[in-house]
Amino acid sequence: MPRAADTPFVVDRGSSVPLFRQLYERTRAAIATGRLRPGDRLPSARSLAAQLGAARGTVDAAYATLAGEGWIIGRGAAGTVVAPQLGGSPRPPAALAAPRQPARSALGAEAAPRPFRMGLPALDAFPRKLWARLVAREARALAIGGLSHPDPAGDRGLRDAIAAYLAISRGVSCTPGQVFVTGGYQGALSLVARTLLAPGAEVWFEDPGYHLARRALVAAGARLVPVSVDDDGICVEEAIRRAPQACLAVVTPSHQSPLGVALSLPRRLALLAWAEAHSAWVIEDDYDGEFHYAGRPLPALKSLDRADVVLYAGSFSKVLFPGLRLGYLVVPERLAERFSAAHLLGGELGRFEQAVVARFMADGHFARHLKRMRGLYRSRRAALATALAAAFGDRLGLDRQAGGMHLLARPAGNTPDTELVRLAERHGLAPAPLSAHAIEADLGPGLLLSFTNIPEAQAEAAAQALLGAIGRRLAPPPRWR
Numbered sequence: 001m002p003r004a005a006d007t008p009f010v011v012d013r014g015s016s017v018p019l020f021r022q023l024y025e026r027t028r029a030a031i032a033t034g035r036l037r038p039g040d041r042l043p044s045a046r047s048l049a050a051q052l053g054a055a056r057g058t059v060d061a062a063y064a065t066l067a068g069e070g071w072i073i074g075r076g077a078a079g080t081v082v083a084p085q086l087g088g089s090p091r092p093p094a095a096l097a098a099p100r101q102p103a104r105s106a107l108g109a110e111a112a113p114r115p116f117r118m119g120l121p122a123l124d125a126f127p128r129k130l131w132a133r134l135v136a137r138e139a140r141a142l143a144i145g146g147l148s149h150p151d152p153a154g155d156r157g158l159r160d161a162i163a164a165y166l167a168i169s170r171g172v173s174c175t176p177g178q179v180f181v182t183g184g185y186q187g188a189l190s191l192v193a194r195t196l197l198a199p200g201a202e203v204w205f206e207d208p209g210y211h212l213a214r215r216a217l218v219a220a221g222a223r224l225v226p227v228s229v230d231d232d233g234i235c236v237e238e239a240i241r242r243a244p245q246a247c248l249a250v251v252t253p254s255h256q257s258p259l260g261v262a263l264s265l266p267r268r269l270a271l272l273a274w275a276e277a278h279s280a281w282v283i284e285d286d287y288d289g290e291f292h293y294a295g296r297p298l299p300a301l302k303s304l305d306r307a308d309v310v311l312y313a314g315s316f317s318k319v320l321f322p323g324l325r326l327g328y329l330v331v332p333e334r335l336a337e338r339f340s341a342a343h344l345l346g347g348e349l350g351r352f353e354q355a356v357v358a359r360f361m362a363d364g365h366f367a368r369h370l371k372r373m374r375g376l377y378r379s380r381r382a383a384l385a386t387a388l389a390a391a392f393g394d395r396l397g398l399d400r401q402a403g404g405m406h407l408l409a410r411p412a413g414n415t416p417d418t419e420l421v422r423l424a425e426r427h428g429l430a431p432a433p434l435s436a437h438a439i440e441a442d443l444g445p446g447l448l449l450s451f452t453n454i455p456e457a458q459a460e461a462a463a464q465a466l467l468g469a470i471g472r473r474l475a476p477p478p479r480w481r
């Protein structure tokens, strides 16, 4: 039976520190010093708000931030408790030395992502025990041969497993010899740049598009041609008008990043026909094609590629975890030798984690994990969308696409999204501004809200926290105008 907590829940109304912040910091300090212990129950947000004479949203915001950082967890009707997994011993005072930093793990990374943080799979749902077992097994099996230089193109077992998975799951047929293991998508882009791009080469790039890919290509000397995106994906006709002689198009056909739309079949065919006619290449960034909630995942663009012009890039960042820094690139057969030579220069990956991923895939854990994550994301996404709609009404429009790992929210009014993000960050939240993904496009304000790390039980608190943070900067509902 959880013990009722002594109250650290007092606030100083004369202070310039917002009430939400005071409550958050005092509760966190109470947990860190052991005054509140793992399993202790916290007062309900409603009763604490009444006790303090504060708005319910103030307490919700403090609880959401604490939950987002892993200090407390919501248990539905059973209330909110100090996270049992914090263990029996109080945190050392060092955890308090940097009061605005989230809790840290042994490796120095954030213990739990802040609510809405983009780019992360559900870290709480990763099968860490199983992973640890496979790591230990690989370590025990390490033979003398495993100590020498690895194959720069990647671990053979992993390349086999990737080729088998792509054939079954994404409709992509390739040999293991066409698969190059890379340091994530970033590594794949740098390999493509080294192999195919002359300095100043023109590259079609979605606008808005994935900002880290944009930076990597610009750093590699490419000249980006921004191309608009509409409900059918990248506007291929516009791209052909603007830069018919470009040598490469970089696209996210399954779920456009960040708008979430799928590239329509006519556009897919037009893109492939252009590349074939102009001896150009296409990079398909299939970073989250597995996470599609309405119907089956769309087949990859590569599965339509009769002329062999598509380089297919996959990443383990979203389907396993980004700390791995592993991804892969499948190149057309006729480019395999050139890529081998280029990879020989840059092959910088260690063998060990590749072997663990290979085992994870070959033993069927990967397919099971993906299936579980699809179900989890479907329900987390629905819970967050419902909670946001209840909290904001029509002051926050939601673009609900058929897949992806985030919601795109359209705040009512003219406050720039960067300003809204700054306010949210002050409340311990981590949405991203849509405008940061634009090159020339004028998209209006938008917030990218990842749902992957917001358990259903915390969706309402997260939505209330966001409302508390940005509500005053949104246009009022129509009946107040």
Ligand SMILES: Cc1ncc(COP(=O)(O)O)c(C=O)c1O
Pocket (backbone or CB within 6 Å): 119, 183, 184, 185, 186, 187, 210, 252, 257, 285, 287, 315, 316, 317, 322, 326, 327
């Ligand atoms: C659009 C897009 N592509 C690819 C990736 C994967 O990048 P990496 O493998 O470098 O982590 C991400 C990750 O956030 C992404 O958002």
